[in-house]
Each structure stands twice: as structure tokens, then as C-alpha cells.
Amino acid sequence: MDNQVVPPTIPTNPVTPEILAKLRAIVGDRGLLEQDQDIKPFVTDWRGQLSGNAAVVVRPGSTEEVSQVVKLCYDNDIAIVPQGGNTGLMGGATPWPAHTGILLSLGRMNRVIEVDAKSSTMTVEAGCVLQTLQQLAADNDRLLPLSLGAQGSCMIGGNLSTNAGGAQVLHYGNTRSFVLGLEVVLPNGDVWNRLRGLKKDNTGYDLKHLFIGGEGTLGVITKAVIKVWPKPKDVATGWLAIPSVQAAVDLLNESHAASGDTVTSFELMHRLSLDGVFKHVPGTQDPLPHTASRESPWYVLTEWSSARPKPDGGEGMADRMEAFLADMMEQGLVEDAVIAQSEAQSRGMWHIREGHAEASRSEGPALSYDMSVATSKIPEFVTRGDEAARAVLPGIRLSPVGHIGDGNLHYGFKAPEGMTKEQFAQYKPAITRAINDLIRDFGGSISAEHGIGQEKLDELAYYSSPVEMAAMRAIKQALDPKNIMNPGKIIRMMG
Numbered sequence: 090m091d092n093q094v095v096p097p098t099i100p101t102n103p104v105t106p107e108i109l110a111k112l113r114a115i116v117g118d119r120g121l122l123e124q125d126q127d128i129k130p131f132v133t134d135w136r137g138q139l140s141g142n143a144a145v146v147v148r149p150g151s152t153e154e155v156s157q158v159v160k161l162c163y164d165n166d167i168a169i170v171p172q173g174g175n176t177g178l179m180g181g182a183t184p185w186p187a188h189t190g191i192l193l194s195l196g197r198m199n200r201v202i203e204v205d206a207k208s209s210t211m212t213v214e215a216g217c218v219l220q221t222l223q224q225l226a227a228d229n230d231r232l233l234p235l236s237l238g239a240q241g242s243c244m245i246g247g248n249l250s251t252n253a254g255g256a257q258v259l260h261y262g263n264t265r266s267f268v269l270g271l272e273v274v275l276p277n278g279d280v281w282n283r284l285r286g287l288k289k290d291n292t293g294y295d296l297k298h299l300f301i302g303g304e305g306t307l308g309v310i311t312k313a314v315i316k317v318w319p320k321p322k323d324v325a326t327g328w329l330a331i332p333s334v335q336a337a338v339d340l341l342n343e344s345h346a347a348s349g350d351t352v353t354s355f356e357l358m359h360r361l362s363l364d365g366v367f368k369h370v371p372g373t374q375d376p377l378p379h380t381a382s383r384e385s386p387w388y389v390l391t392e393w394s395s396a397r398p399k400p401d402g403g404e405g406m407a408d409r410m411e412a413f414l415a416d417m418m419e420q421g422l423v424e425d426a427v428i429a430q431s432e433a434q435s436r437g438m439w440h441i442r443e444g445h446a447e448a449s450r451s452e453g454p455a456l457s458y459d460m461s462v463a464t465s466k467i468p469e470f471v472t473r474g475d476e477a478a479r480a481v482l483p484g485i486r487l488s489p490v491g492h493i494g495d496g497n498l499h500y501g502f503k504a505p506e507g508m509t510k511e512q513f514a515q516y517k518p519a520i521t522r523a524i525n526d527l528i529r530d531f532g533g534s535i536s537a538e539h540g541i542g543q544e545k546l547d548e549l550a551y552y553s554s555p556v557e558m559a560a561m562r563a564i565k566q567a568l569d570p571k572n573i574m575n576p577g578k579i580i581r582m583m584g
């Protein structure tokens with residue numbers, strides 16, 4: 090989406106040569122990037138749609154260094170934008186163009202402090218790449234159940250700060266649900282250490298939940314204790330062609346019981362969106378290439394997983410799924426289906442699902458709304474949203490994809506054939522208002538998993554109650570009275 094938000098007022102104290110020298114004394118030469126060409130990738134968002142400024146990129150190597158850098162900025166009223174892998178989709182990690190302060194990159198803080206397999210916890214630094222941690226968990230016969238298309242470059246500190254969702258929320262919950270402890274550098278440089286792997290701890294307010302999903306506006310997450318699960322030993326991955334969104338919801342409900350409550354993923358994709366993936370993402374192939382199957386409007390990727398290995402000669406997950414799908418075909422809820430016969434086939438199916446964000450970068454003009462409503466209401470929402478968008482722009486093409494098991498769709502539209510980006514952009518405000526009003530009327534959320542960042546700054550204020558906004562401002566004011574920590578993200582403090 091093009092950024093049409095009026096930029097907020099933010100602190101603009103400069104990084105003087107004296108402050109730069111002090112930063113160098115804290116992090117050393119290798120902890121500073123000062124040249125424009127080195128800074129540019131850090132101040133441009135993943136989609137290449139937003140860009141901002143920073144006087145310098147600071148890359149601390151320890152919590153102590155983060156604390157000293159933040160204290161220096163606090164004492165001099167210098168704004169800080171924390172950043173992990175820079176894969177966020179709402180511009181939270183991208184400084185505003187008026188930003189004159191620092192960009193704080195956590196990438197050098199990538200140590201694993203402890204793996205406690207018996208307690209099922211891992212203690213890690215914020216700059217660890219998600220995929221590395223997934224592998225670490227697997228090497229210890231455990232599962233870190235956070236998987237998303239950006240896992241090769243997003244970092245756990247970013248995942249925590251956005252309370253990332255992904256493809257396994259249905260079974261394991263989102264990031265918030267598997268964080269046991271945090272260490273955070275507060276906006277004045279103090280270190281808040283709650284790095285404890287306790288499953289039970291009712292000692293006052295549970296402050297960690299302010300920083301999880303806080304998008305770096307309340308402090309810098311430096312370390313975390315993460316809970317992990319037993320590694321699945323028997324997994325079935327199915328790719329289904331289905332007739333309607335209602336069929337997807339009905340199938341999901343049927344699958345819970347049929348699988349013995351082992352449905353770990355249930356993802357919905359529209360045919361138009363899939364065609365974009367096959368066109369733009371190398372190595373993707375249609376799992377159901379027959380002509381008849383290609384005519385289905387909707388597709389589901391589902392996974393059933395069990396920590397128990399398939400019994401020798403007994404029934405495993407794939408057998409159960411096969412029997413279930415045969416039954417569902419008879420009932421007309423499934424038109425065609427294939428179950429992965431190998432890990433490679435399963436990875437191929439997931440590669441398609443995870444390729445949607447990449448494909449949307451290469452496709453023509455498009456819009457996408459990261460929304461959620463109660464899962465049962467998704468079919469009606471999809472129909473009414475389509476009608477509302479077409480009332481603004483006849484010919485607009487519906488193409489959602491998403492985590493329907495969580496009631497969360499990336500409710501997307503492609504421009505009418507032949508329309509330019511500039512023409513399409515003129516319709517965006519009216520379509521956004523129509524869709525977001527509908528989300529409100531359905532009792533849903535205008536940001537299910539990507540957060541607010543800079544892109545939804547005004548939408549959050551528009552759809553939240555004054556009581557809610559006042560409470561958020563009070564928390565921000567209490568923890569960050571100088572408004573230096575990722576200013577102008579989530580809420581405006583200075584207008």
C-alpha cells in the first residue's frame with residue numbers, strides 16, 4: 090500500500106559529531122554504519138514502498154552496549170528506531186523521513202544463551218534469526234511453533250515486538266503465548282530483567298506483555314526465554330481444492346474431531362492469488378495441475394501433526410487424513426485433494442503458501458487488509474467485503490489468502506485488468522474506509538498480525554475508543570516520557 094498517512098511530529102535532535110564519537114566509544118567501529126549506501130537498506134522497508142532517514146546505524150553487541158547507547162540518546166533527546174530483520178509489513182522498523190536520530194539494529198546480538206530441553210525452554214538474544222532457532226529446537230527434538238514466509242531473515246526480537254502470527258497459531262497460539270521471560274532496555278537506558286523461564290509467575294503486572302507487540306515503542310527487547318514443544322514425529326500435509334469459503338470453515342470444524350485435535354495449520358488461498366505465486370516465485374508447482382482442479386476458486390493447505398510416531402503397520406496421520414478427505418469429497422466440501430508423500434512434497438506445498446508476499450511484490454497494483462473476524466463470520470465477510478470494494482471500483486478482483494483457522498485473512502484485491510498503479514491508488518482511501526468499516530461492524534480487528542507501524546497510525550486512532558487511546562498514551566508517556574523510542578509508530582504523541 091502507498092503511504093498516505095500524514096507524518097507525525099517526532100523529536101528531531103541531531104546526532105552531533107560529539108555524540109557520534111560517544112557512540113563509537115560504546116560499540117566500536119564495527120558497530121557503526123555511517124555511509125549513505127550502508128544505511129539505505131536499513132531505512133527502506135521490505136516491500137520497497139517506504140523509506141526514511143537515520144543519521145547512523147548503530148549495531149550493539151551486548152545488552153550493556155544497548156543500555157549505554159539508549160542512555161546516551163535519552164540524555165540528548167535523540168530518537169531511536171529499533172530493528173531486527175526488517176521484514177515487518179507496516180513500516181514499524183522504517184524511520185520516518187524526518188527522523189534525525191539513530192537506527193538501532195539488533196543483528197549482532199545473535200547468541201543462544203541456553204537450551205534447557207527438560208524444561209522445554211530456550212534463552213536467546215534478540216538478533217537470532219527465526220529459522221536458526223527453529224533448527225536449534227529441532228536439533229534438540231523440540232518444535233518452535235512459529236513459521237512464516239520471512240523466517241529466513243526475521244529475528245526473534247522482531248517477532249516478539251510484532252507478536253507475530255504465522256501458520257501454526259491455530260494450534261500453538263501466536264508469539265505472545267510462548268514467551269516466558271524477557272530482558273528489555275527501557276527508553277531511559279535502564280535494563281528490566283525478567284529473564285526467567287517460569288511457567289507460573291503472578292507477581293504483579295505481567296509487564297512482558299507490554300513489550301510483546303509493542304513494536305519497539307516502549308523499549309528494546311534484548312533477550313527472551315521461549316517455550317518449545319515436543320517435535321512432531323508424524324505429519325500429514327494436504328492440499329485441497331474446495332468450492333467456497335463456507336466449505337473451508339465447515340472442513341476446519343470437521344477436521345478437528347477427525348484428526349484427534351491435531352490440526353496445526355489451515356490456510357486458505359484464492360485461485361487468483363495462487364496464479365500470482367506460480368508466475369513469480371521460482372520453484373513453485375501446482376500440486377493439483379489437472380484442468381478441472383484449476384477451476385476451483387479456493388484452496389486449503391492443511392497440516393495435521395502428532396508428537397507420537399506412526400505405529401508400525403498402524404494408522405498414521407496421512408491415513409486418517411486420506412479417509413477424512415474421501416468422506417468430505419462425498420459430502421461435496423472437497424473437489425480434489427492431494428496428500429504430500431514426502432517431506433520434499435510437503436515443503437513444496439509450504440513454499441507456495443509462503444510465496445504469496447513475494448509474489449505480491451512482483452504483481453501489478455494490489456491492496457491487502459490484514460484483518461480478523463470470528464472464523465464463523467469469514468464467509469459472509471468475504472462476500473460483503475467484495476461487494477463493498479466493487480461498489481467503489483467495479484472490476485476490482487478479490488484475491489485473499491490467509492490463516493482462516495485463526496479468522497485472519499490477508500484480504501487482498503488486485504486492480505482491474507489494465508489499470509495503472511497511479512489510477513488504482515486514487516481508489517484506495519474509499520476502499521480502505523469501506524473494508525475497515527465492515528471489519529468494525531463485524532466486531533473484528535484491522536490488524537490481526539502485522540501490527541500498526543506507520544501505515545495504520547491513523548486507522549488505529551479512527552477505530553479505537555478514546556478510552557483505549559488514552560490508556561495507550563498513558564503507558565507510552567510513563568515509560569517513554571521523551572518520546573524517543575520509535576516515535577510516531579502505533580500512536581502520535583506530539584501531533
Ligand SMILES: Cc1cc2nc3c(=O)[nH]c(=O)nc-3n(C[C@H](O)[C@H](O)[C@H](O)COP(=O)(O)OP(=O)(O)OC[C@H]3O[C@@H](n4cnc5c(N)ncnc54)[C@H](O)[C@@H]3O)c2cc1C
Binds near residue numbers: 195246304309
Ligand atoms: C514474506 C513475508 C511473510 C510474512 N508472513 C508473516 C506471517 O505469516 N505472520 C506475521 O505475523 N508476520 C508476517 N510477516 C511480517 C514480518 O515478518 C513479521 O512481522 C516479523 O515478526 C518481523 O520481524 P523482524 O525481525 O523482521 O522485525 P522488523 O521488521 O525489524 O521490526 C518489526 C517491528 O519490531 C520492532 N523491533 C524489532 N526488533 C526489536 C527489538 N529487539 N526490540 C524492540 N523492538 C524491535 C521494530 O521497531 C518494528 O516496529 C511476513 C513478512 C514477510 C516479508
